[in-house]
Amino acid sequence: EYGVKYVRAQVGSISETPGTNNLRLKYECEDGELAEEEFDMVILSVGLVMPxxxxxxxxxxxxxxxxxxxxxxxxxxxxxxxxxxxxxxxxxxxxxxxxxxxxxxxxxxxxxxxxISSARGTQVTEKVYPPEIDVSEQPPRIGVFVCHCGINIGGFVTVPQVVEYAKTLDNVVYAENNLYTCSQDTQKKITEMIKEHNLNRVVVASCTPRTHEPLFQETLREAGLNPHLFEMANIRDQCSWIHMHEPEEATIKAKDLVRMAVAKARLIEPLQSLPLDVTQKGLVIGGGLAGMVAAIGIAKQGYEVYLIE
Ligand code: SF4
Known part of the structure; x- marks a missing residue:
């Protein structure tokens, strides 16, 4: 009646057509067919209301x-x-x-x-860690912690099988599974297991080191180990997420990743961090509106700032 054509699809990209300024849509239809069409206006309708x-x-x-x-x-x-x-x-x-x-x-x-820049640093208390255990003369004693991430991993990878497999690997003296390895409770458990089993290397099989490695490294340090005696296997992104329709293969791959992480853990050595002076000045490149706002933001925090246009 109104000449409206309804297409249920997933839009991959929208690009402007040079010369006409029309908008070219590439989309995938429900049957998997790829299509391209040109429009002179595209409206994004977002069905969002406030809670x-x-x-x-x-x-x-x-x-x-x-x-x-x-x-x-x-x-x-x-x-x-x-x-x-x-x-x-x-x-x-x-x-x-x-x-x-x-x-x-x-x-x-x-x-x-x-x-609140005037209060910066006024309530900092330095964290005191236990002395670092010297592991240089010790053979590797590796602990492996395999995460379910609720059903995120556990719904697709058979986690207990991965744990049993980890126990068969050389130098692994302890392995367990956790519902949520990044939870506070599990950090406490990891610390206890490091002490109880004299672990000197730790492998966590869970998600990405990009977001979670610092947390586990901190736990190692709190348990008296050098934080770099840690290795991570990403069995969430690499197994349960991308092989969710092949749970058996996902589990096999999780075992492979754990085996590789353990192999690397056998060889890792403690690393020491060095404190370095930081130049407490800011540099903003680009003096447009965004650059000026960024420069003012840094200056208001009490830092000298250079704005280059
Ligand atoms: S460690 Fe990663 S995979 Fe495990 S519960 Fe936390 S977010 Fe999920």
């Missing part, structure tokens, strides 16, 4: 919402709410995706730390 509690939160904090129920902010200061000292980031301010939310959160953190 019920958002209004209550705004009232309690004394901040204004806009007519759509999202946090009211100024176009040029999207992290500042109507109340000084309260900053916003993410979907509370309006529909947005994760990268934009993360960028905005950095901006909000910069504004907040600018406000």
């Amino acid at each position: 019920k509690g958002a209004k209550e939160l705004a009232v309690n904090l004394g901040i204004d919402l806009n007519k759509y129920g999202f946090c009211k902010t100024n176009e040029f200061s999207p992290m500042e709410t109507s109340k000084p000292g309260i900053f916003v980031s993410g979907a509370f301010q309006g529909p947005k995706d994760i990268p934009e939310t993360v960028t905005q959160a950095s901006g909000a953190a910069s504004l907040a730390t600018g406000l």
Whole structure:
């Protein structure tokens, strides 16, 4: 009736056609067919409404919402709410995706730390660690901790099988599975097992070292081991996620990754960190609006800043 054609599909990309300024959409239809079409306007319709509690939160904090129920902010200061000292980031301010939310959160953190910069460092207490155990003369005694990540890994990889396999590997003196290896309880358990079994190398088979390696290294250090006597096998991204339709193969691959991590753990040696002086000055390249705001943000935090245009 209105000439609307409804296509259920996944859009892969939108690009501008040079010359016409039309927009070219590439999409995958439900039957897997790839298609391309050109339009003179593309509208992204996001079905997002604020949760019920958002209004209550705004009232309690004394901040204004806009007519759509999202946090009211100024176009040029999207992290500042109507109340000084309260900053916003993410979907509370309006529909947005994760990268934009993360960028905005950095901006909000910069504004907040600018406000309290005079207190920076005034309440720092230095963490005291136990003396580091000298493992140089010891043969490797490796502990392996295999994570279920709830059903994230455990729903696709047979974790107990991986643990039993790990126990058969040379130098592995202890192996167990954990529901959530990054939980506080498990950090305590890892520390206890390091002491009880005199572990001098630790392997965690769970997710990515990019996000979780520092946490486990800290646990090793707290248990008296050098934090670099640690190795990680990523059986979540590399096994359960990408082989979720082949659980047997996922389990076989998890065993392979654990075997490789254990092989590497046998050879790793302690590393020492060296403190280095840091130049406490900022450099912002690009003097446009974003660059100027970044430079002001650093300056408000009390640092000398150079802005290059
Ligand atoms: S360590 Fe990684 S895989 Fe395990 S529970 Fe935590 S996030 Fe999930």
